[in-house]
Amino acid sequence: MNNRLHAKLMTLIKEKGWDELTPVQKQTLAPILEGYNTLVIAPTGYGKTEAALLPVFNLMLHENVKPVSVLYITPLKALINDLTLRIEWWANKLGFIVSRKHGEVPQKEKSSRLKKAPHILVTTPEGLEIDLDWATRFREYYKNLRWVIIDEVHELVNSKRGAQLSILLERLKDFINYDFQRIGLSATINNEELVAKLIFGSSQRKFQIIRINSSRSIDVKISKISSDKDLWESAAKSILSKIEKPTLLFTNSRFTTERLYEELEKMKAKDIYVHHSSISKEEKIKVETSLREGKANLVICTRTLELGIHVGDIKKVILYRPPPSVASFLQRLGRSGHAINAISRGEILCLYDFDILEGLTLYKLAKDGRIEEPFVFPYLDVASREIIGLALQYDEISLDKIYEIISSSYYYRNLSRTEFDRLINYLRKKEVIKVENNKVKLGKSFFKIWRFEKDNKISWAKEFSEFFSFINTDDTFTIRYENTPVGEIDAIYVYRHLRNNDTIRISGKIWKIINIDFNKHLINVVPANNGEGEIPIWKGENISKSSLLVSELGNIIADFDKYKEIIDNEAYESLLSFIKYYTIHNLPLPSEKIMYVEKTSDEIVYSTIIPEKIANTISHMLLYLATKKYNLNVSSRASIYGFSIKGVKEDLFKEILSLKDKEIKQLIIRSIYRSPLFLATAKEIQYSFGKLGKLNIKEDYVILKEALRQTVSKYFSIKRTFEYIKKIKEGKIKIIEIEGLTPLGKAVLSHTPIRPWISDLQLKIYQALKGGAYTIEELSEFIGISKKTLELKLKKMRKPCSKYRTVSFIDIDNGENRWCLMEDLKEIVESGDYYNSFNPINLDETYIAVLRPIQSEGSTEIVFRVKDLVENPNYFIKKVPYNEIMELRLKDPNDALVYSISPKYYYVNKSSIGFLVLNAVSYIQSKKFG
């Protein structure tokens, strides 16, 4: 045992029952005690937390420390809770106070830290952001800070949160005017020197990297699901035969998680649970507890259980289809055999031949110790918000000082003063800051964007609390049973698919929908005992694969025989037949140097081994050319196995190859600029720059340029695509045209197609709708754009300001929503094509129409007899006091059910009210009597 530790600590170590410190704990003592910044790299379960804490406690015991002396930062709330208890065990016995801070800590506990300031504060990067920007009193305690520990560094460095934290640390250093000691804790990572620079920033301290190479060996098996009939059934059967209690089964999507559970449940498998981000917190805790207590046989999960939450000893890990990166592969395998030196056992369950190849590649890369490099990017939206944060923190702060702070973060080391000034000028123009005598102050539009209270009428305003976080969330609905949340579903899925009385499957159970509250985004459910559950589908299932994986894939194809011992017979036979296709046809094996051009009846496939960003760029170029030449019924695909274009006659890729260099570069930029990914990114970041409303190419160049940079770096690659095309031109990549489809060509076809993005969509929709009423499915088929995009557009077109106004009604015969032009509604009703939808069965009933106007508060209620309305469709025109209403629905004072099942119509013009009320009555009566 090390004799450098304080006697009090030695006593506690004995009390813990530890015979000796773990290797990593021994190794960190010297550098931390000597005041070095230290980056500790070791797998989970090696005692990293104590490796940082013990020497820090030791230093604390020898110094006269004042609160807050230690800041402990970790990315998850669940980890904060775990760690606080763990740290308290030591701290309380040594006379130090610990406190935690995250969004779910009760207000009372949070505010107690002012009265009893803690020596050690455990929080998130966002928690630190709030304190620096906003906590005027508490942040004074930070001036005593001596140590900052950053946990799960590998989780943070790759993201905007990492960039945010790096600036926060520089702000902290400047604010307290002390070069505190920084300690980082990380799982296995690549490029340790870079990661060290990212978290140590401008600190002048010497630093040291402590690495514990995982001595546990990797024991991986690769097997293939034999699917003679139903795929899911075969998968579940296979999984069932492989369970060793307790087993973790990782999937790559929430959908797969739910789907496999359904299948296993059919087979009466016992003690099986589901864990992913759309499961409620309470449910998740239940699942984690059942794992720790050894009750669970199998937990099917997504990445949620890849992170550091303690789940006890796991006997076996199964990966349903290979994960997208080596980093993720190692994290998932690391969940088994938790104790030090145990073996990580895992099995990759493959569905396709290319799954087997990817699995083998992951295995080889992991064995060779090759992992993806961290992705470091100088996000300008993060910089902007930190500038605003500094303006919040100080009454005024000089431009030079701000530039000095931001550029001392390693993420922003190359941010030029010119670029910085340009950014400042933009923020100033938007009045989110103001600049006087080279000093920055908070501008007046800050509180217009970051509101204290959310105003429902203005959809673009952000909540004040969102200012502190760079995680943006999609719109979702909460599913509730007796006031207890059981899950979440994407709003778009709810609008598109879910109605009252439907059954859905979530948290591994089947529920019946009682009602959907579109205002509060709530779905109330009760358990359903039987019936086929409809399964929520969140999004598509294309997963982007790391380029490291691609780089080794070709070698594996040529060399897979070397790995015969880790793959089962089924998988091996499958690979043999994969290879056989090429040998029989006398073709070279797929590699990065060969590209096959293959034709199906309506799609041209280019198969090869190619980095995904290049394939994605080329497929967007093809799509751009195709939409220019043809209608919108074209699509393309992109994957690491090549790309394709559908709906064109000629070989468009050949045309690209014939373009001049300059034209190719232009085409690349233009295609990216047209992609929805770019537009979505621009929208996402615009608030950070103080911009509300529609983006303008001239005015908002700063934002659009940054959006392009972020989109390109994430999804595309301009330079590498250009070089790639050049290589083909020079004959360094050989093109072979063939008849029929190669196995790799089939792999390309298994990826979801990308649809074109259209600029004048409104006009197209108008032309398509003219004279008729259509469902979103029909229209989407007809116009050739995604249903999701179409729905959003149709909803926008309802509003009074729209050029071509739309309305929707319920088709009573099949319960579907139909859309038409407002100008056509009368004609459609009178045509009788939708007779049942506008002709109530019972004319003697009385209802109340509840109308909410657009501008003012409150609502108007109009009582009417169904008969009167049927006889006179203009019945409402004289009675309604406004020309436009925001929401229309019906109620019945004697029957509360009516209000809850009543359809709602939004943004309705006075002229349409009568028809829509008829539609609502027909619908309600069909539910009541039919």
Place this chain on the structure above:
DNA sequence: GACCTGCTGCGGAATG
């Protein structure tokens, strides 16, 4: 375009 993650402080009024 998968997956995952986070989210006011503080003082003063009212209350027991």
